[in-house]
Amino acid sequence: MMTDVMEQSGGPTRPEAGQPAVNGRETMAPVSPSAENTEQAEAQTGTEEPSAAARIVEIRERIDEIDNALIALWQERAALSQEVGATRMASGGTRLVLSRERAILERFRVALGADGTQLALLLLRAGRGPL
Numbered sequence: 192m193m194t195d196v197m198e199q200s201g202g203p204t205r206p207e208a209g210q211p212a213v214n215g216r217e218t219m220a221p222v223s224p225s226a227e228n229t230e231q232a233e234a235q236t237g238t239e240e241p242s243a244a245a246r247i248v249e250i251r252e253r254i255d256e257i258d259n260a261l262i263a264l265w266q267e268r269a270a271l272s273q274e275v276g277a278t279r280m281a282s283g284g285t286r287l288v289l290s291r292e293r294a295i296l297e298r299f300r301v302a303l304g305a306d307g308t309q310l311a312l313l314l315l316r317a318g319r320g321p322l
């Protein structure tokens with residue numbers, strides 16, 4: 192049965208196998224380790240089909256690498272943007288350069304569409320702070 196991963200992320204969906212329930216009666220038969228692994232893989236990938244689950248795990252490894260790189264780049268960009276702002280203001284310049292911001296927004300819009308504009312707005316805010 193297909194299950195919703197989000198629904199399963201909140202904790203165990205059944206009592207531990209072999210453990211007495213609160214009323215003292217066993218609620219479920221003990222489950223073999225391999226059955227537990229299968230159940231866990233299903234809960235974590237959203238599919239019971241082993242080759243699909245294996246491929247999902249593999250793809251997720253790369254997704255996690257990409258996410259970590261994005262986070263590191265995000266942080267590096269914000270730090271650089273803050274340095275530019277501090278350098279400019281220390282030399283008597285302005286906090287913002289709106290023509291530069293417009294060019295960045297346009298670059299993201301051309302590459303990624305409307306979501307790109309939203310992403311660029313968040314990137315800019317992470318560096319120079321809110322307008």
Ligand SMILES: O=C(O)C(=O)C[C@]1(C(=O)O)C=C[C@@H](O)C=C1
Pocket residue numbers: 272275276286287288289291292295314315318319
């Ligand atoms: O390029 C600059 O002049 C910056 O200050 C950096 C940056 C940015 O985060 O890209 C931030 C604020 C400016 O208004 C424009 C761009």
